[in-house]
Amino acid sequence: MPALINVPAKAKRGDIIEIRTLTSHIMETGFRHTADGRLVPRDIITSFTCRYNGTEIFRADLFPAIAANPYLSFFTVAKESGKFEFEWMGDNGYCSTASASITVE
């Protein structure tokens, strides 16, 4: 499943808007063992960034204690129409992106 994004389609200039993201990921901690005693290798998302018309406005580092399917919600100020770009990076070269548009009046 691709990431879920919730960005308001429209906002007034200067409005504080909420952005929500949810992406599917196992977030395997690297601390668990299989039934035959082998360690299950770590497989997590390690960072998330959000850019608004090219400028980074939010970044988060993620760690093994974060549950599967990380949900992140944050706020920003609607300044101009354009595009939000989201990027999740993680172990084993994991990289996933998504985007959403906003019209600012």
Next chain:
Amino acid sequence: MLRRREIAAAALFQMPLMTTRPVTRRNAVFGITMAAAALVRPSISRAQSTGRVVVVGGGFGGAACARALKRAQGDLQVILIEPNAVFTSCPFSNEVIAGLRDIDAQQFGYDKLAAEGITVIGQAVTAIEPERRSVMTTDGVALPYDRLVLSPGIDFHVEALPGYDNAASEKMPHAWKAGAQTLLLRRQLEAMEDGGTVAIAIPANPSRCPPAPYERASLIAHYLKTKKPRSKVLVLDAKDSFSQQRLFEKAWKELYGDMIERIGLSQGGRVTSIDAATGTIVTEFGNYTPDVANVIPPQRAGRIAEIADAADHTGWCPIDPVTFESKLVPNIHVIGDACLGGGIPKSAAAASAQGKACAATIVNLLAGRAPEASRLTGVCYNTAAPGYGFSLAGNYQPRGDIFAEVEGGTTSPVDAPLELRAREAAEAERWFQTITADTFG
């Protein structure tokens, strides 16, 4: 002193429910029913002193408790306060919604309880004064008690789901308290055109009867498949996993193909608000405007718990699981859906089991004896279609502040022949006959 005949009768009711053989719970809305294997451990000898116990709430928990109290000690004064003259059972009410059953089959009165010497008062409680050990009812009468049992069931947590108030529930029914709401949802399904979408919004736990929303989705799908085959059921769920999930998902696939679509928590299924004016269900990541919206809102202990100050910040009532005594208010016991039970589900059978165990405790406490911890057994039946049932049976014991599930539980096998599903469906029906006869008959 418990007469021998009564002990035998009590034992009879319990036995079929105590076994771990898969039982089918068919039913219900609230279906889970756990059977109460709890003992009214009729106390061995008649207590020396009599007393007065007031039970508030005449559902499966309160009615079972009142009856067990009176049967355990005939000279005890037992008063049951319940504003409704007729009780409508949530277990099996999903079948009413699906058009498989009349609501009359869900309804029970209190005549038999009154005939056994229980004073049934048809009033609502307006105030509770724990320091004076007194309960006030709508007609202004103050009833003193030695021990008070609250079995208030659930109420809806209005602040937890913005936009979903009483007026909204007339348009987008919850049908999570059986009665008029059950029939309203039924009528909406009947009125819907073929090809429509029925959405069911499901809250996170703790909530009343955790598997019942999925039974409801199944039985609504059964109705649609039979009468409106181009329609679908959309489940918007604040949970990722749920009780008896593999059994339900297998049943859905076998019986309904892809008619039921479920969007779980990690797919953005959590409902955050309701716009009743436009009939919209708002989730974290999208808006849905179904043809029929069944909104099961987040819940908390019934209003009486709040009146008694017995609920904490969670909205539920913390108790000592050995005695069911409130941790917040002295001389008050809380049973059923309203209590913080831990591993024990909020179901009719759990409430009934707790009511009986609580009665045994009160009889002991009034006689100055130490209460004994009970082991409760529950059975929960689900029906995915007529003649297609499965079940979950569990055992629960006090551990710390809650009931913990202990070994001995069992769930129906996921891979089983249809004969087993049919047998469990029939057992579910018998379970319902038994628990309702035990409680009201």
